[in-house]
Amino acid sequence: MLEFLENIIPSSPVALVVFALFPMVIIIVYALFAIWLERKVAGFIQDRLGPMRTGGFHGWAQTIADMLKLIQKEDIIPKDASSFLFKLAPFMIFTASYAAFAVIPFSSGYIGSNINIGVFYLLAITSFLTISIIMASWASNNKWSLVGGMRTAAQMVSYEVPTIVTVLSVLIVAGSMNLMTITEMQTGNDIMGFLPNWFIFQNPFLIVAFAIFAISMLAESHRVPFDLPESESELVAGYQTEYSGMRWGMFMLAEYADMLLLSLLGATLFFGGWNSPFGTFMSGPIWGFGWFMLKGMLLVFVMMWIRWTLPRYRVDQLMHICWSILIPLSFVNFVLVALWEMIF
Amino acid sequence: MQKQLKEGYQTFKSIFIGMAITLRHLFQPSVTIQYPDVRVELPPGVRSKLYVNIDDCIGCLLCARACPVNCIDIETVKATSDVDLGKTSTGNPKRLWVTQFDIDMSKCMYCDLCVYPCPTNCIYMVPEYEYSEFDRKNLIFEFSNLSPEKVTEVKDKLEKENEEKNRQKELAQQKKDQEKKDQETDTDTDAGKAGE
Amino acid sequence: MPGKPANDKPTYDEANRLMELSAILFYAFTVLTVGSAAYMVFSKNIVHAAFALIFSLSGVAALYVLLYADFVAATQILVYVGGILILILFGIMLTTLDFTENLKTVTVNMLPASLLSGAVAVLLLYVFFAAEWTTIVPADRDGTMYDLGMMLMNEYLLPFQIAGVLLLVAIIGALLMSTRHKNEP
Numbered sequence: 001m002l003e004f005l006e007n008i009i010p011s012s013p014v015a016l017v018v019f020a021l022f023p024m025v026i027i028i029v030y031a032l033f034a035i036w037l038e039r040k041v042a043g044f045i046q047d048r049l050g051p052m053r054t055g056g057f058h059g060w061a062q063t064i065a066d067m068l069k070l071i072q073k074e075d076i077i078p079k080d081a082s083s084f085l086f087k088l089a090p091f092m093i094f095t096a097s098y099a100a101f102a103v104i105p106f107s108s109g110y111i112g113s114n115i116n117i118g119v120f121y122l123l124a125i126t127s128f129l130t131i132s133i134i135m136a137s138w139a140s141n142n143k144w145s146l147v148g149g150m151r152t153a154a155q156m157v158s159y160e161v162p163t164i165v166t167v168l169s170v171l172i173v174a175g176s177m178n179l180m181t182i183t184e185m186q187t188g189n190d191i192m193g194f195l196p197n198w199f200i201f202q203n204p205f206l207i208v209a210f211a212i213f214a215i216s217m218l219a220e221s222h223r224v225p226f227d228l229p230e231s232e233s234e235l236v237a238g239y240q241t242e243y244s245g246m247r248w249g250m251f252m253l254a255e256y257a258d259m260l261l262l263s264l265l266g267a268t269l270f271f272g273g274w275n276s277p278f279g280t281f282m283s284g285p286i287w288g289f290g291w292f293m294l295k296g297m298l299l300v301f302v303m304m305w306i307r308w309t310l311p312r313y314r315v316d317q318l319m320h321i322c323w324s325i326l327i328p329l330s331f332v333n334f335v336l337v338a339l340w341e342m343i344f
Numbered sequence: 345m346q347k348q349l350k351e352g353y354q355t356f357k358s359i360f361i362g363m364a365i366t367l368r369h370l371f372q373p374s375v376t377i378q379y380p381d382v383r384v385e386l387p388p389g390v391r392s393k394l395y396v397n398i399d400d401c402i403g404c405l406l407c408a409r410a411c412p413v414n415c416i417d418i419e420t421v422k423a424t425s426d427v428d429l430g431k432t433s434t435g436n437p438k439r440l441w442v443t444q445f446d447i448d449m450s451k452c453m454y455c456d457l458c459v460y461p462c463p464t465n466c467i468y469m470v471p472e473y474e475y476s477e478f479d480r481k482n483l484i485f486e487f488s489n490l491s492p493e494k495v496t497e498v499k500d501k502l503e504k505e506n507e508e509k510n511r512q513k514e515l516a517q518q519k520k521d522q523e524k525k526d527q528e529t530d531t532d533t534d535a536g537k538a539g540e
Numbered sequence: 541m542p543g544k545p546a547n548d549k550p551t552y553d554e555a556n557r558l559m560e561l562s563a564i565l566f567y568a569f570t571v572l573t574v575g576s577a578a579y580m581v582f583s584k585n586i587v588h589a590a591f592a593l594i595f596s597l598s599g600v601a602a603l604y605v606l607l608y609a610d611f612v613a614a615t616q617i618l619v620y621v622g623g624i625l626i627l628i629l630f631g632i633m634l635t636t637l638d639f640t641e642n643l644k645t646v647t648v649n650m651l652p653a654s655l656l657s658g659a660v661a662v663l664l665l666y667v668f669f670a671a672e673w674t675t676i677v678p679a680d681r682d683g684t685m686y687d688l689g690m691m692l693m694n695e696y697l698l699p700f701q702i703a704g705v706l707l708l709v710a711i712i713g714a715l716l717m718s719t720r721h722k723n724e725p
Contacts, residue, residue: 041370043374043376044369044370044371044374045366045369045370046369047369047372047373047374047375047376048374048375048376049374049376049378052378082587082588085588085591115610116610116684116685117610117611117614117684117685120611120614120615120618121610121614123614123618124614124615124617124618124621124622125614125617126622127617127618127621127622127623127626128598128617128621128622130622130626131594131621131622131625131626131629134626134629135591138587138629138633146633150630150633150634153626153629153630154630157622157623157626157627160622177685305363305366305367305370306363308366309359309362309363309365309366310359310362325352
């Protein structure tokens with residue numbers, strides 16, 4: 001992809017910038033689509049229709065209209081807020097989730113940075129999300145924001161443990177941290193003659209690992225039923241309370257980007273990334289991109305589906321689930337995955 | 345351990361049951377009605393807006409008197425004898441010009457009490473509900489179809505006729521008085537004459 | 541695009557350009573690191589100081605990256621930014637201290653402090669000038685993970701395990717402290 005861009009663009013730094021901005025385009029198009037989809041899914045699940053009027057067919061332009069509205073809004077900074085941190089936080093949160101996309105292999109032809117420590121880098125860089133949320137919550141000088149920020153910190157630090165352990169159990173099977181290598185290892189359809197070589201089919205304990213990963217994924221991207229950082233009914237809007245206009249839009253964008261990031265990570269680790277489920281049929285860089293986004297969007301859809309099904313957990317229940325169920329379970333499962341790999 | 349396993353099983357089972365329900369609803373047709381494009385047909389007897397068929401109104405003021413909130417304001421002018429206002433569709437003769445028939449829908453409480461007294465069934469509710477306004481004054485609906493000129497003309501006419509009548513009455517009275525006087529004098533003279 | 545093939549050694553020009561870019565990045569991150577550290581020291585607001593520490597530590601992580609130590613860089617971010625700093629912020633916010641109040645940032649013990657820092661500066665300068673600096677262009681940075689893993693699991697297994705046991709002890713101690721508190725009336 002970079003060579004191709006360097007061929008069509010004369011200046012190589014420009015080509016590099018275009019290359020680097022590719023995930024940005026994906027994030028923005030995806031966010032516009034996903035917010036619309038979220039409303040439609042919410043509507044359909046509740047036997048409503050959702051947005052119908054903006055733009056014609058099923059209100060497809062609703063999010064674009066909303067974004068234009070957000071850009072035009074007044075940028076309000078509370079008088080007693082810590083101005084610099086308040087302004088910095090939305091950009092930092094988006095930078096963190098954008099930086100994490102660098103190691104995601106979007107197709108066999110595109111990965112931002114093919115580094116050796118892929119997953120580890122991703123897990124490390126997402127810790128900036130937590131810090132930026134705390135920054136936003138503290139800088140707002142608002143009690144709702146602060147409580148939301150504290151909950152975020154507690155939740156994300158706790159749920160990082162099961163996430164990392166489940167990712168580790170995949171890494172045992174794969175033997176590499178490079179997400180591109182991990183995806184390449186899942187090519188082919190050899191299991192029981194027809195199933196693709198995805199890790200979730202390779203090792204039965206990885207199904208359990210995926211279940212744990214899915215639960216902690218919900219918590220890491222603070223989606224219902226773990227949306228305590230911004231639980232509307234208790235904390236107004238959590239750490240976003242004081243934000244308005246485009247700064248708030250950045251939070252929204254980062255939140256949806258985070259959802260996509262974790263879904264794509266799940267798709268890469270367990271569902272074969274850009275590999276086609278039909279072996280060599282419909283494979284190749286462009287088809288691969290399509291498959292990858294399809295897998296990611298399916299996981300995003302499941303997250304939306306869960307959101308409109310389950311009620312929110314209490315804080316103590318959230319911590320109980322993490323520390324006394326998920327973490328021990330994930331460690332036991334980790335050992336079992338390793339044993340299975342040793343024996344077979 | 346067994347208890348915890350059972351609990352975990354119950355949890356997952358209930359989550360999947362809930363998700364199956366929401367998935368089922370995802371594919372059910374929605375109940376939303378796309379309002380400005382599609383409208384619900386209102387049930388008969390719906391009370392949403394008063395309408396007056398002014399051609400049938402005989403200006404009897406029964407509806408105005410029935411109204412508990414005094415939202416109906418009627419002014420009538422008696423028709424002069426030279427015009428025939430015709431009959432209503434129910435056959436009642438019309439004798440009054442209805443120069444003003446205002447209904448203040450911002451006061452109206454949709455009780456339907458004005459509808460029943462009407463002898464000609466000319467005031468009734470129509471199923472129309474989209475009449476919101478920015479100014480409260482625009483909610484006063486005027487049903488009288490007479491132009492202001494016509495109203496003044498009619499009023500003048502009536503005044504004139506009344507004057508005429510009064511004059512005639514006066515004249516008649518004068519005549520009567522005169523006659524009476526005359527008669528009195530007549531009787532006197534008559535008596536005198538008769539005596540002659 | 542799975543990176544450059546390993547046998548494709550960078551040409552001289554390419555390496556030169558890369559070095560220039562690295563130099564610019566190095567100075568940028570140095571300014572970030574030192575500037576944030578200075579802000580942290582001189583800031584009167586403890587929370588601002590904690591946030592400045594984030595940038596300082598991230599800058600150090602970026603310097604590790606420039607030194608081709610990607611694993612250490614990621615660890616630096618994961619441990620310090622993702623763990624320790626969050627705990628620090630948590631600690632600051634949960635204590636009853638009124639953290640909007642300005643802190644006292646006056647210099648005490650002027651003489652010993654300046655003597656000590658002067659000594660450290662002299663030591664660092666001595667090391668800087670005494671060391672024989674050679675510039676090498678690392679051929680590739682693949683394999684750091686593999687080598688690290690091999691080393692940790694073979695040569696340095698005992699220190700690794702001891703560190704693990706130490707952390708386990710710390711976790712058990714923390715659990716003990718929090719549960720014993722509950723049993724008391």
